[in-house]
Amino acid sequence: ADNKETLGFQAEVKQLLQLMIHSLYSNKEIFLRELISNASDAADKLRFEAINNDALYGNDHELAIKVSFDKAARTITISDNGIGMSRDEVISHLGTIAKSGTKEFFGKLSGDQQKDAALIGQFGVGFYSGFIVADKITVETRRAGLEATDAVRWESSGEGDYSVEAIEKTGRGTDITLHLREGEDELLSAWKLKSIIRKYSDHISLPIQMAKEEWDEEKKETVTKDELETINQASALWARSKSDITPEQYEEFYKHVSHDFAAPLTYTHNRVEGRSEYTQLLYVPAKAPFDLWDRNKRGGLKLYVKRVFIMDDAEQLMPTYLRFVKGVIDSADLPLNVSREILQESRDVKAIREGSTKRVIGMLEELANAEEQDKKDKYATFWTEFGQVLKEGIGEDMGNKDRLAKLLRFASTHADTADQNVALADYVARMKEGQEKIYYVTADSFTAAKNSPHLEIFRKKGVEVLLLTDRVDEWMLSFLTEFEGKELVSVAKGGLDLGQLEDEAEKKEHEETENQYKELVTKMGEALADKAKEVRVTFRLTDSPACLVADEHELSGNLLRMLKAAGQ
Numbered sequence: 001a002d003n004k005e006t007l008g009f010q011a012e013v014k015q016l017l018q019l020m021i022h023s024l025y026s027n028k029e030i031f032l033r034e035l036i037s038n039a040s041d042a043a044d045k046l047r048f049e050a051i052n053n054d055a056l057y058g059n060d061h062e063l064a065i066k067v068s069f070d071k072a073a074r075t076i077t078i079s080d081n082g083i084g085m086s087r088d089e090v091i092s093h094l095g096t097i098a099k100s101g102t103k104e105f106f107g108k109l110s111g112d113q114q115k116d117a118a119l120i121g122q123f124g125v126g127f128y129s130g131f132i133v134a135d136k137i138t139v140e141t142r143r144a145g146l147e148a149t150d151a152v153r154w155e156s157s158g159e160g161d162y163s164v165e166a167i168e169k170t171g172r173g174t175d176i177t178l179h180l181r182e183g184e185d186e187l188l189s190a191w192k193l194k195s196i197i198r199k200y201s202d203h204i205s206l207p208i209q210m211a212k213e214e215w216d217e218e219k220k221e222t223v224t225k226d227e228l229e230t231i232n233q234a235s236a237l238w239a240r241s242k243s244d245i246t247p248e249q250y251e252e253f254y255k256h257v258s259h260d261f262a263a264p265l266t267y268t269h270n271r272v273e274g275r276s277e278y279t280q281l282l283y284v285p286a287k288a289p290f291d292l293w294d295r296n297k298r299g300g301l302k303l304y305v306k307r308v309f310i311m312d313d314a315e316q317l318m319p320t321y322l323r324f325v326k327g328v329i330d331s332a333d334l335p336l337n338v339s340r341e342i343l344q345e346s347r348d349v350k351a352i353r354e355g356s357t358k359r360v361i362g363m364l365e366e367l368a369n370a371e372e373q374d375k376k377d378k379y380a381t382f383w384t385e386f387g388q389v390l391k392e393g394i395g396e397d398m399g400n401k402d403r404l405a406k407l408l409r410f411a412s413t414h415a416d417t418a419d420q421n422v423a424l425a426d427y428v429a430r431m432k433e434g435q436e437k438i439y440y441v442t443a444d445s446f447t448a449a450k451n452s453p454h455l456e457i458f459r460k461k462g463v464e465v466l467l468l469t470d471r472v473d474e475w476m477l478s479f480l481t482e483f484e485g486k487e488l489v490s491v492a493k494g495g496l497d498l499g500q501l502e503d504e505a506e507k508k509e510h511e512e513t514e515n516q517y518k519e520l521v522t523k524m525g526e527a528l529a530d531k532a533k534e535v536r537v538t539f540r541l542t543d544s545p546a547c548l549v550a551d552e553h554e555l556s557g558n559l560l561r562m563l564k565a566a567g568q
């Protein structure tokens, strides 16, 4: 047709396609999960738009996903009657990658297939995974509300380009047809497709239907009927009772909501009753996403109201420092036409956020305080991936500060390694007789912290010092001034008072030394008048001749360097 145009994929899409086909082949079945997941999202979007515009349903109210195959044509088709796509939407959604974190992802690729496969999984494989098994994909789609003649056909062999053309399509929604590659014929079987659907997509709340097959006694063969049967349980997973959900189902549901490829680290599922009624199913991922530090990053929670999808990324449902949490909140109280603006002010939302925050903290405490090694390992993984983000909570969430402080983990001079595994409580338990404070040093890197001249006296006296090297540490410490009544102090600040750690004889000796060098110190003070505020004799060094310290009430050297680097 003359309306057909051929367009080139965005460079990143081409690269992603190449990578995907080669590194995900051993996992090829996941294409079906991804396409069904998209069909389910499309139904959610239609339901949501229809809240204020019932006409979008036309005369087709029964939302469902249909999977069929054609042995002779060697195709598999996944159809939905969800929101569909307009021509512009097809071009932007199936021709480019608009995700946040895209740049970071492409920057991290190494060329090593195994490593890159894991990265793609983390990035989200999505629609393009169809090309793992297909050498051509045809998408026919009609957006809800548009005319039959406004439908679009998109077609591509997954190399450099794709075509789009206007077509006529009777029903609303999207049909995706995979033209299988040579050698993929085992997928052309009802039994095979059903088993993949049950394995990966059972949690989908819409019915996933296939044509019924029956043994025909006369013909002595299985025949395909006109009748459809539903393959999955087709009820919202979070609304089922916990005892009816297997760990595998929880895991697959996580992959659907998070667009993650790997299993979650842990999850919590509860029905909350009382002033506010809602169901929460919250997951902590095992790996930080590429956009964890993206300022525009949205939240990871889907909001439903009485099973109706309302919005993705509802950032009002979680504090920013828990932005890595994925999952679903289903409220029984909120109105269906709730907007982001209303969410901001709603008291129900506030109650949900507080309740969910406590749940997540509780879930982390369970791992952090566990005796079992596998849980301890999980907490260590969590800390490595998300510890720096959790630290933001110390400054942001006064109400939970004490609980969060117990979840913090640091490197220290006790093991003298960069592993962050010392809890403040561990430190306190190891404090020396007569030690009253918790000591720390901050620096740009672990090596710099570990070799800080400020540590000399502490090493000599066998007093443990926390070694802090994350960017957020200084900021966090301005909110964390004590732990269980013990003051946290920097070893680099002010006239170091070792309190009871210094004995009488030492004190006397120090006074004598100070007197002895009084004149020299005054002269040096004059010579350095425009560089140093004060020069004094120090006892904190054992090997180095001199060091710079910050005044007790001033910003530390490290924070000053950071502010300068940030252009302040």
Ligand code: ADP
Binding pocket: 034, 038, 039, 042, 080, 082, 083, 084, 085, 093, 094, 124, 125, 126, 127, 128, 174, 259
């Ligand atoms: P993701 O699902 O993570 O957004 P995908 O690669 O799976 O990424 O899909 C890309 C986009 O294409 C989706 O966000 C959606 O806008 C659109 N899309 C894909 N499949 C469908 C479908 N069946 N119906 C409507 N839109 C779809």
Ligand code: MG
Binding pocket: 034, 037, 038, 126, 127
């Ligand atoms: Mg998808």
